[in-house]
Amino acid sequence: MPITRREFLKNSGLLGVALTAASMRAFIRPAPKFRPTLNTDSLARFVDPLPIPSIARAIGHRKTPTGAEVPFYRVEMRACESRLHRDLNPTQMWGYGSTFPGPTFETKSGEGILVEWINALPNAHVFPIDHKLHGAERNLPEVRTVVHVHGAKTPPDSDGYPESWYPSGKSALAWYPNRQDAAMLWYHDHAMGINRLNIYAGLAGLFIVRDDAEAALNLPSGKFEIPLVLCDRLLDRDHQLYYPDSGIPGAPWIPEVYGNVILANGKIFPYLDVEPRMYRVRVLNAANSRFFSLSLGSGGSFHQIGTDLGLLPAPVELKSLLLYPAERADLIFDFSGHAGERIELKHQAMEVMQFRVADEPAKETGVMPARIRPVAKLAESAAVTTRMLTLVEYDDYVGNSMVMLLNSSHWSDPVTEQPILDSVEIWNLVNLTEDAHPIHLHLVRFQILDRRPFDVFAYQQNRTIRYLGPATPPDPNEAGWKDTVRADPGLVTRIIARFEGFAGRYVWHCHLLEHEDNEMMRPYEVVTSASERVAAITAQEASWCIGGNVVRLTRSQSCNTILTRP
Structure with missing residues (x-):
């Protein structure tokens, strides 16, 4: 993958990148306000054990909308203190269940649960709110929340629609049917x-779905299965979180935020005592903006056995793993043969955590399965609709702001994506920006078809997609079910999905949280029939060269071309 200027800036170091990236993007804007920061070189490495998030416990049973009795949970969001490192003062955070990460939900496929999410947070926000952003207007409560279980197939009223928020002192009840394959989701x-601010404060946790097919594989489990929530945060000299400000009065939003510390399950530089055997490590990138390029300091390899929404067909051996915000990876680390060693997990040259391998033989080392779980491919011929959807960002020098859009449309514009329930569609993500954007679709799981370079300049001049080379299939470790895909700059990234489960209003968005909060999110609606579509586009509005190198879009207003088979 080519490294752009912005990728270099945001991954060449942890500190100061928010300042540099924002100021280079905003030629006429003031530089972000920056408080003195913690000197991370002063922190001792690997003195805190890796915390393992607690397991959420049901408090009873209640009836679902279908009348079934299911486990019922109640989770409060509260302000809390967290000691991120042995040598630091407690850091003020927000958390589900008063912890970061929040408690982990352990569920089983086909066995639903009900959760009451309670907003018990303070009335004032801890970070600066940009009231110029849509949905963050000054007349709204400062502290508003709504919970999304990322990767869950849920009814629309339990999906965490961004406008279905509730203020401090209120709560919402959500139903999660769990009618899906085993996978590690997150909430x-x-x-x-204000989504970016709430997550940055600590509102995140894991949600695991298990099934019998996974259990039959005899993968490492119990204390040999390790959840690993990774994110970066910016700490000041008082060891408190802060969120950088643009320096523009009344408009504090900045394009991305990068921290000076990496947190692993809420700790800086933790260690984990392991036996010389196989471990299953389930990794989530919960950062606002940073991707992680993970490798072992020993130079050894590891195996990936699963993606966002389930297991791969077979293990994939890796020396490094690229993980964008919201992506998950199911990994096997084999420490057999490494008794007595200290092995670091790194992001590029930066330490994340350390594995301390016991200097004694293990009772059982584990066996890597040659095959894991079949992943049936969605056939392109099954797609009834193909969409061309642009990713756009540009500077609005008149308004002294940045505009970030999907499909050249704002959040409040009419819905243009209306897939029919149980139909298959292909979405072509046309990235006209300098960024790689992790694009997430709610409700559905999808497969990556390919990525293909195109002439960005030609598109900007005459809205013609002219391909510059052949399509590249997804990497072997992407060949499973996904809910978030990396759409690289200058490429058309094709995904295919079946829109199944429920009809109703959902969203798709960039999971760089600063982008998402600044209009890089759009509603879409799953409808029950073609007659429900409210913005249909006729075949005469576009010409499509099947299998050729040129796609010409002729509509004057929208970059969304729907190509529907009769």
Whole structure:
């Protein structure tokens, strides 16, 4: 993958990148305000054990909308203190269940649960709110929340729609049917306009779905299965979180935020005592903006056995793993043969954590399965609709702001994506920006078809997609079910999905949280029939060269071309 200027800036170091990236993007804007920061070189490495998030416990049973009795949970969002490192003062955070990460939900496929999410947070926000962002207007409560279980197939009223927020002192009841394959999902805040601030404060946790097919594989489990939530945060000299300000009065939003510390399950530089055997490590990138390029300091390899929404067909051996915000990876680390060693997990040259391998033989080392779980491919011929959807960002020098859009449309514009329930569609993500954007679709799981370079300049001049080379299939470790895909700059990234489960209003968005909060999110609606579509586009509005190198879009207003088979 080519490294752009912005990728270099944001990954060449942890500190100061928010300042540099924002100021280079905003030629006429003031530089972000920056407080003195913690000197991370002063922190001792690997003195705190890796915390393992607690397991959420049901408090009873209640009836679902279908009348079934299911386990019932109640989770409060509260302000809390967290000691991120042995040598630091407690850091003020927000958390589900008063912890970061929040408690982990352990569920089983086909066995639903009900959760009451309670907003018991303070009335004032801890970070600056940009009231110019849509959904963050000054007349709204400062602290608003709504929970989205990322990767879950849920009814629309339980999905965490960004405008379905509730203020401090209120709660919402959500139903999660869990009618999906085993996978590690996660839950986080999704309130319109302040989502990035709420997650940054600590509102995130894991949600694991298990099934019998996974259990039959005899993968490492119990204490040999390790959840690993990674994110970066910016700490000041008082060891408190802060969120950088643009320096523009009344408009504090900045394009991305990068921290000076990496947190692993809420700790800086933790260690984990392991036996010389196989471990299953399930990794989530919960950062606002940073991708992680993970490798072992020993130079050894590891195996990936699963993606966002389930297991791969077979293990994939890796020396390094690229993980964008919201992506998950199911990994096997084999420490057999490494008794007595200290092995670091790194992001590029930066330490994340350390594995301390016991200097004694293990009772059982584990066996890597040659095959894991079949992943049936969705056939392109099954797609009834193909969409061309642009990713756009540009500077609005008149308004002294940045505009970030999907499909050249704002959040409040009419819905243009209306897939029919149980139909298959292909979405072509046309990235006209300098960024790689992790694009997430709610409700559905999808597969990556390919990525293909195109002439960005030609598109900007005459809205013609002219391909510059052949399509590249997804990497072997992407060949499973996904809910978030990396759409690289200058490429058309094609995904295919079946829109199944429920009809109703959902969203798709960039999971760089600063982008998402600044209009890089759009509603879409699953409808029950073609007659429900409210913005249909006729075949005469576009010409499509099947299998050729040129696609010409002729509509004057929208970059969304729907190509529907009769």
